[in-house]
Amino acid sequence: MVDCATCGHEWIVGTALPPAIDTRSAPNSVADPTPADPATHALIEAARGAQRQFDGLRRARRIRAAAWTALAALVLSPLAGALACPEQVVAALPASIRFFDWIGRDVNIYGLEIRQVDLEHLIVDGRRVIAVKGEITNVSSSARKIPWLRFGLHAKDNAEVYHWTLDTEVRPLKPGESTSFVTRLASPPEAARNLEIRFARADEIGSNNLP
Numbered sequence: 001m002v003d004c005a006t007c008g009h010e011w012i013v014g015t016a017l018p019p020a021i022d023t024r025s026a027p028n029s030v031a032d033p034t035p036a037d038p039a040t041h042a043l044i045e046a047a048r049g050a051q052r053q054f055d056g057l058r059r060a061r062r063i064r065a066a067a068w069t070a071l072a073a074l075v076l077s078p079l080a081g082a083l084a085c086p087e088q089v090v091a092a093l094p095a096s097i098r099f100f101d102w103i104g105r106d107v108n109i110y111g112l113e114i115r116q117v118d119l120e121h122l123i124v125d126g127r128r129v130i131a132v133k134g135e136i137t138n139v140s141s142s143a144r145k146i147p148w149l150r151f152g153l154h155a156k157d158n159a160e161v162y163h164w165t166l167d168t169e170v171r172p173l174k175p176g177e178s179t180s181f182v183t184r185l186a187s188p189p190e191a192a193r194n195l196e197i198r199f200a201r202a203d204e205i206g207s208n209n210l211p
Contacts, residue, residue: 004054110147111140112173114197124186132195133182138173145172149181150200153192161189165200 003010117134132151138144152163162185170179 010050110199111138111142111144112146112199113137113139114149115178117197119195127186128188129184129186130188130195131182131184132197133180134197135178135180136168136170136173137178138175141175143172143174146170146179148200148205149183150198150204151183151185152196152198153188154194154196155191156193158194160196161191165205167205 113136115135115137117132120131120133122129122131136146146168149166149168150163151166152160155161164183164185166181166183168179168181170181173179
């Protein structure tokens with residue numbers, strides 16, 4: 001009984017022995033060593049069958065591995081392309097932005113960046129006023145139209161307590177060009193602690209509301 005150290009498969013290996021030679025009755029003859037008794041022959045055939053079965057299983061495993069590799073390549077190729085060009089993917093399929101948000105990938109489909117943001121707290125006619133200033137820069141290689149800006153005030157638990165939008169009314173920016181913006185809000189909610197600024201979606205344009 002032989003046990004394969006690699007796969008653990010077991011099979012039987014047998015060796016046929018030639019019959020004894022009677023030198024007394026036939027001093028000049030030699031017995032044929034080829035024939036084997038039935039039991040030994042059965043052992044040899046069993047070992048050969050086990051080897052054929054082992055080779056078949058090994059080929060099947062190789063075929064399955066190749067099939068899974070091909071399937072993985074087919075599935076992952078579009079995903080790799082999407083990760084390489086996220087802006088184009090989101091521009092064609094806006095809903096895909098949720099996937100990139102889920103994996104923590106920032107996608108700038110506008111080709112614009114909001115920079116140099118400054119927040120001031122003022123008192124005007126006895127009322128609290130916050131003034132927000134900043135710049136918008138075209139970081140792409142082509143002219144870009146500036147979408148509306150959305151400002152959101154958040155409480156300590158990050159829940160939004162108020163938001164408003166702003167149309168900068170600025171012409172399209174050339175590559176590398178910047179423009180400034182300023183907006184003010186009177187009597188902001190007392191719970192407001194943080195400010196979020198981003199470009200507004202189509203269904204958010206012109207909104208100034210409590211959540």
